[in-house]
Amino acid sequence: MEDQLPLASFDPPLGEKYKSLLKNRRGGSSPKSVHEQIIVEERELPLIDLNKLKLGDKEREECKIEIAKASEEWGFFQVINHGISRSLLEEMREEQVKVFRKPFVEKMNDKNLLAGSYRFGTPAATCLTQVSWSEAFHVPLSHIYDSGGVTNLSSTMEQYACPVAELAQQLTEILTENIGQDSSYIKKMCLPNTCYLRMNRYPSCPLAQEITGLMPHTDSDFLTILHQDEIGGLQLVKDGKWVAVKPYEEALIINIGDLFQAWSNDVYKSVEHRVVTNKWNERFSMAYFLCPAYDTIIESCAKQPIYRRFTFRDYREQVQKDVKVFGRKIGLSRFLNNKEENI
Ligand SMILES: O=C(O)CCC(=O)C(=O)O
Numbered sequence: 001m002e003d004q005l006p007l008a009s010f011d012p013p014l015g016e017k018y019k020s021l022l023k024n025r026r027g028g029s030s031p032k033s034v035h036e037q038i039i040v041e042e043r044e045l046p047l048i049d050l051n052k053l054k055l056g057d058k059e060r061e062e063c064k065i066e067i068a069k070a071s072e073e074w075g076f077f078q079v080i081n082h083g084i085s086r087s088l089l090e091e092m093r094e095e096q097v098k099v100f101r102k103p104f105v106e107k108m109n110d111k112n113l114l115a116g117s118y119r120f121g122t123p124a125a126t127c128l129t130q131v132s133w134s135e136a137f138h139v140p141l142s143h144i145y146d147s148g149g150v151t152n153l154s155s156t157m158e159q160y161a162c163p164v165a166e167l168a169q170q171l172t173e174i175l176t177e178n179i180g181q182d183s184s185y186i187k188k189m190c191l192p193n194t195c196y197l198r199m200n201r202y203p204s205c206p207l208a209q210e211i212t213g214l215m216p217h218t219d220s221d222f223l224t225i226l227h228q229d230e231i232g233g234l235q236l237v238k239d240g241k242w243v244a245v246k247p248y249e250e251a252l253i254i255n256i257g258d259l260f261q262a263w264s265n266d267v268y269k270s271v272e273h274r275v276v277t278n279k280w281n282e283r284f285s286m287a288y289f290l291c292p293a294y295d296t297i298i299e300s301c302a303k304q305p306i307y308r309r310f311t312f313r314d315y316r317e318q319v320q321k322d323v324k325v326f327g328r329k330i331g332l333s334r335f336l337n338n339k340e341e342n343i
């Protein structure tokens with residue numbers, strides 16, 4: 001099996017980590033057992049037509065309720081009529097494909113817009129289940145705004161980031177208002193240049209049964225807006241079970257992140273999700289992460305806060321520490337109230 005890892009010149013050496021973990025694994029666990037072989041049901045995420053926000057009071061209120069309900073019950077939903085044109089989505093995807101087609105060494109050593117943003121696999125993986133068969137550019141929006149749009153990629157990213165940021169603000173306003181908070185609160189915390197755009201690529205994977213494209217995780221932000229292609233592979237936990245998200249290219253997928261869960265005192269759910277790979281097709285997705293400045297204090301205003309107050313910096317540092325030690329993020333349970341150290 002290990003020999004079946006052919007790579008194109010632009011592919012990162014994703015098989016290396018897998019091979020070394022496979023060689024060193026203790027006990028008799030067969031590689032097949034690293035990835036649950038259970039058939040995962042495909043579900044359509046709640047679909048919300050944002051056009052309703054522009055209609056009469058009744059439709060607007062209905063739409064707001066749908067957004068809040070999906071954020072409470074699923075932590076995930078998809079939106080149509082979101083204000084980002086199909087042509088812009090296509091242009092962004094074309095630029096994304098082009099940049100991932102560059103030779104691996106060039107991607108690693110970019111000195112311009114993408115400098116320092118390239119990553120692949122899970123360097124800190126300590127076991128086979130933590131190997132991620134993907135590469136990504138995780139780009140701070142401040143780099144995009146500072147780059148002055150001199151290349152097609154930077155100007156397209158900038159054009160894309162603006163309406164996506166607006167959409168993120170619109171959704172957070174609705175969600176904060178729904179829990180009786182000042183609707184501009186998150187807007188004040190998350191400035192345009194503290195957010196990130198992440199371009200993901202999942203190469204086809206000869207060991208798709210055994211390796212995930214992106215290991216199970218929650219997002220460390222307030223809210224994520226994802227655009228995926230038609231291939232499929234995103235899965236999330238619903239009622240304790242993994243379900244596969246049916247791809248719908250026209251829609252954008254929205255999910256609640258850890259910071260919103262903490263700030264809303266668990267009203268909104270930051271739900272675990274992962275990406276599975278497949279043997280035949282590569283897959284692309286693009287995520288916008290709504291993040292605050294590092295010094296921002298995350299504190300619920302509930303009478304009995306479930307989590308203690310922390311800054312976004314504290315959160316990031318804890319995540320990085322856990323990934324280094326355990327190979328994975330532990331997340332919000334680290335910040336539960338009245339506990340010194342939680343796992
Ligand atoms: O590619 C996807 O569908 C999900 C990506 C994701 O979860 C992430 O980048 O955090």
Ligand SMILES: [Fe+2]
Pocket residue numbers: 217218219273
């Ligand atoms: Fe994610």
